[in-house]
Amino acid sequence: MSKDSRLDIDPQQRLIEIPEQPPKPLRVIAPKNPVWTENKAQFIMRYLRYFVYITKHGTYIDGFAGPQAERETDSWAAKLVLESEPKRIRHFHLCDANPAQVTRLEALKSSQALTDSSGKPIHRDITIYSGDFNKRVDEILESGTISEKEATFCLLDQRTFECEWATVEKLARYKKSGMKIELFYFLANSWLNRALSAQKDMDRLARWWGHDDWPKLRDMSRDTRRDAMIERLKSDLGYKYVMPWQIFKRKTGGIVMYYMIHATDHPEAPVQMSRAYRNTVLPLEPVEQLELGLEAESKGPQTQPPPPLSGQRSA
Numbered sequence: 001m002s003k004d005s006r007l008d009i010d011p012q013q014r015l016i017e018i019p020e021q022p023p024k025p026l027r028v029i030a031p032k033n034p035v036w037t038e039n040k041a042q043f044i045m046r047y048l049r050y051f052v053y054i055t056k057h058g059t060y061i062d063g064f065a066g067p068q069a070e071r072e073t074d075s076w077a078a079k080l081v082l083e084s085e086p087k088r089i090r091h092f093h094l095c096d097a098n099p100a101q102v103t104r105l106e107a108l109k110s111s112q113a114l115t116d117s118s119g120k121p122i123h124r125d126i127t128i129y130s131g132d133f134n135k136r137v138d139e140i141l142e143s144g145t146i147s148e149k150e151a152t153f154c155l156l157d158q159r160t161f162e163c164e165w166a167t168v169e170k171l172a173r174y175k176k177s178g179m180k181i182e183l184f185y186f187l188a189n190s191w192l193n194r195a196l197s198a199q200k201d202m203d204r205l206a207r208w209w210g211h212d213d214w215p216k217l218r219d220m221s222r223d224t225r226r227d228a229m230i231e232r233l234k235s236d237l238g239y240k241y242v243m244p245w246q247i248f249k250r251k252t253g254g255i256v257m258y259y260m261i262h263a264t265d266h267p268e269a270p271v272q273m274s275r276a277y278r279n280t281v282l283p284l285e286p287v288e289q290l291e292l293g294l295e296a297e298s299k300g301p302q303t304q305p306p307p308p309l310s311g312q313r314s315a
Helices: 004-008 037-055 077-083 099-110 133-141 165-173 192-198 202-209 214-219 222-235 268-279 287-298
Strands: 059-062 091-096 125-130 152-156 182-188 241-250 253-264
Touching: 037 077, 037 152, 037 241, 037 253, 037 268, 037 287, 059 077, 077 091, 077 099, 091 099, 091 133, 099 125, 125 133, 133 165, 152 165, 165 182, 165 202, 182 192, 182 222, 192 214, 192 222, 202 214, 222 241, 222 253, 241 268, 253 268
Parallel strands: 059 091, 059 152, 091 125, 152 182
Antiparallel strands: 182 253, 241 253
């Protein structure tokens, strides 16, 4: 396909229909400011804001969608994504196993505006699922909203071992052509050694890791475990680009509390994730600035994770 002929592709399909080719080496720009636990949700929202400017549509799945703290608002990803402008994500699937969290999700759904900031009607659906995401994922995937060409993003923001590997596989293998469902996967770091030792349910660990060889994780360094998860997303599930994003304990850096691992097939997606990461703690860009920035960065995909910030510890 020639460069000029690509301009005739429908905008909704640009992110999901590209010729098969080996993934190009990418580089990302190191952030000047670390992303820490309290603004992780801002990071997620920021990326999806860029995501929909490119795709013009989308489906958002959140397997553990309730807020992780009482009265949480600014660090509640589902809320920030729902209220982000432009409201181009058409389908939301929000799941939580905690009945109290499901009640909060229902209230969040009821509070959503019917028109966007320009007064135009918002055409979208929001479905709330009560129960274990590992058991509800089939229902979500078969809901009829996730076509082969639907740009789809799934947040797997578990606390430690809640998301089973079989669930990750179902998401990755659901589409039979085009781009796989993008994943944003939570991997504990600072407390994972303690959690592995304290967990008495061996079957739960086997379901989380997906193999009976999970005990080898206890002998790995934190960096080796991170790299093992990245390699599985690449080799076992076939994602072309898999990158770990460091989430620190505090805004000054220090301990890496956990990683948000981004798995995608599209070379543009890591570029925009990099952009979201380094802009997370900054004010939102005006629309005009955002469009210019997206156009400039999309011309040159820039998969190495950002180099360590000075003073960083892996915990």
